[in-house]
Amino acid sequence: MDLADREWRLIPEERRPGPVLMALEEVAARTAVAGGPRTVRVYTWPDTLSLGYRQDPATVDWDYCEREGVGVTRRQTGGGGIYHDAHADVSYGITAPADELPGDLMASYELLCEPLLDFFDRAGVDAGFAEAERPAVHQPACYLRAVHPAHDVVAGDRKVSGNAQYRQRDAVIQHGSLSFDLATDRHLGVFGDPVSAEEFEGRVTSVREHADVTDEELDAARDLAERKYATDAWTRDREDPVEA
Structure with a gap:
């Protein structure tokens, strides 16, 4: 049976605290493995910095986050930190049993990112997977780390979406963020040693910049x-x- 023909549910999430959003991914994985529906979630965040799984907390400007009301949580996936809020960021999560998806990581990304690329096309954004790797500008920030063709989506050679996968309880969980609008000061302020705004905006773009x-x-x-x-x-x- 084709994956598209199986039972799915689409959950347009209301805004929830970052830790709850991450916990819902684990719960959706348990549901899928137990024979329940596969899940697609689309959601926004309150002001939150999500850290990569192995990210050093010393890279965070904790004083800034507390002063500006930015919550901090940690993802199950690797990579750098991402600043999320309800205005500049839209996130999604897809959960399905592992045995229903390609075992090859690249093939799995291509399959699960098809709806994402379709969205960009419908929004009038000429976006696609990066054609080649690019070196990191700032390791702590996900959008400024090395660009990888397997899972980074670019528009005009600048990153507009980052995507990641992990497997848990025999389920594949893929999540990602779309840069809807640039919130440069906030993206950089959450880190202890930020780069310049010019460097950030030279590597990151947004849906609004291309479709406004x-x-x-x-x-x-x-x-x-x-x-x-x-x-x-x-x-x-x-x-x-x-x-x-």
Whole structure:
């Protein structure tokens, strides 16, 4: 039976604390192994730094996180830390029994990232797996570590999504984050020895940067809002002051 023909559930998560979001992955793995449905979760976070499994906590600026209200948790997957929030980051998780997925890691990534790449295409973002490795700029930050063709998605040669897999209780769990908007100061502030904003923005891009209204459209909209939609004539009397 094709994987797509098996029982799946899509859970659009409400925002939950980072530790709960990570725990839900383990619970979904148990459900899948016990004969329950495979799970796709799409979720956002409160302001949170998720550390890679082996990441040294000394790389974190704990004072900054406490001062700015950024929670910290640790993922089951490796790699560097990722700053998440409800505005700049969208995350997903996919859980299925291990024996239903390719044993080859590259093939597994390609299969499970198909919906992700389809999303970018539908959003008008020309994105795909990195064609070649690139060296790290800043080891503590996931988006600034070495770019890997197996699981890093780039747009215009800059990283827009990081993805990772791990196996637990005979289940495969893949999760990833999509950079919807750049929150440069927050991404860099959570680390104790950050790089410059220029270096960050030279390696990282976002959906908004590639699929947003143009500056000209925004200027035109602001002008029209002031002359029409913000007026009492339109709101109270349904009279169009622009056409009058």
